[in-house]
Amino acid sequence: xxxxxxxxxxxxxxxxxxxxxxxxxxxxxxxxxxxxxxxxxxxxxxxxxxxxxxxxxxxxxxxxxxxxxxxxxxxxxxxxxxxxxxxxxxxxxxxxxxxxxxxxxxxxxxxxxxxxxxxxxxxxxxxxxxxxxxxxxxxxxxxxxxxxxxxxxxxxxxxxxxxxxxxxxxxxxx
Amino acid sequence: xxxxxxxxxxxxxxxxxxxxxxxxxxxxxxxxxxxxxxxxxxxxxxxxxxxxxxxxxxxxxxxxxxxxxxxxxx
Numbered sequence: 435x436x437x438x439x440x441x442x443x444x445x446x447x448x449x450x451x452x453x454x455x456x457x458x459x460x461x462x463x464x465x466x467x468x469x470x471x472x473x474x475x476x477x478x479x480x481x482x483x484x485x486x487x488x489x490x491x492x493x494x495x496x497x498x499x500x501x502x503x504x505x506x507x508x509x510x511x512x513x514x515x516x517x518x519x520x521x522x523x524x525x526x527x528x529x530x531x532x533x534x535x536x537x538x539x540x541x542x543x544x545x546x547x548x549x550x551x552x553x554x555x556x557x558x559x560x561x562x563x564x565x566x567x568x569x570x571x572x573x574x575x576x577x578x579x580x581x582x583x584x585x586x587x588x589x590x591x592x593x594x595x596x597x598x599x600x601x602x603x604x605x606x607x608x
Numbered sequence: 609x610x611x612x613x614x615x616x617x618x619x620x621x622x623x624x625x626x627x628x629x630x631x632x633x634x635x636x637x638x639x640x641x642x643x644x645x646x647x648x649x650x651x652x653x654x655x656x657x658x659x660x661x662x663x664x665x666x667x668x669x670x671x672x673x674x675x676x677x678x679x680x681x682x
Contacts, residue, residue, distance in 0.1 A: 498636065499639075533639060534639055555636075566634075566635050568635050569635050571635070
């Protein structure tokens with residue numbers, strides 16, 4: 435077949451494929467090194483980075499005030515964090531609020547205060563880095579900075595699964 | 609390659625580049641969509657009742673709407 439016999443529409447297929455491949459870049463998955471996060475804190479001055487918690491197991495949670503499952507997850511994760519820390523488990527929760535207006539997140543936390551660190555990312559750079567596709571999405575990052583678990587959505591029954599994974603990671607630590 | 613095919617190719621190439629602009633609303637950008645007034649179904653209770661009537665009288669179920677709201681949660 436001569437090249438000029440190929441319909442022109444086929445000529446642009448490679449370009450289309452390239453565009454689609456670039457758009458569908460893979461998400462941050464289990465076994466990947468957690469992308470860096472450095473953001474201002476939501477309620478107090480100063481910024482924090484995910485790297486500041488290296489050596490601890492971190493539950494990195496992307497949430498928004500308008501997300502109903504987040505209403506469920508925040509108090510549960512707060513209780514789990516405080517309980518595990520009291521038991522000596524090197525565990526921390528780092529929540530990233532993605533409300534376009536940070537005031538909405540602050541109002542949410544006035545109703546449901548938490549003890550863990552809440553960062554603010556109204557421009558959504560960090561959820562883009564982690565290829566978040568739904569709210570809430572959380573990542574359990576091991577002490578070595580590698581993602582051990584990716585979890586989307588939140589139901590009460592999910593808490594036990596998450597805690598089991600944390601204890602498994604903690605069991606493997608020196 | 610004939611002139612018309614060249615023209616078609618010239619038109620299609622910029623179109624394919626513009627496809628990268630076809631982005632879905634990202635998960636963290638759904639704050640406005642998640643507002644109650646943005647729900648497709650203004651009265652979930654009435655819809656549930658209607659669905660029950662359809663199910664009871666016509667033995668048809670489902671296919672009326674997708675679960676969840678605009679926020680894409682769960």
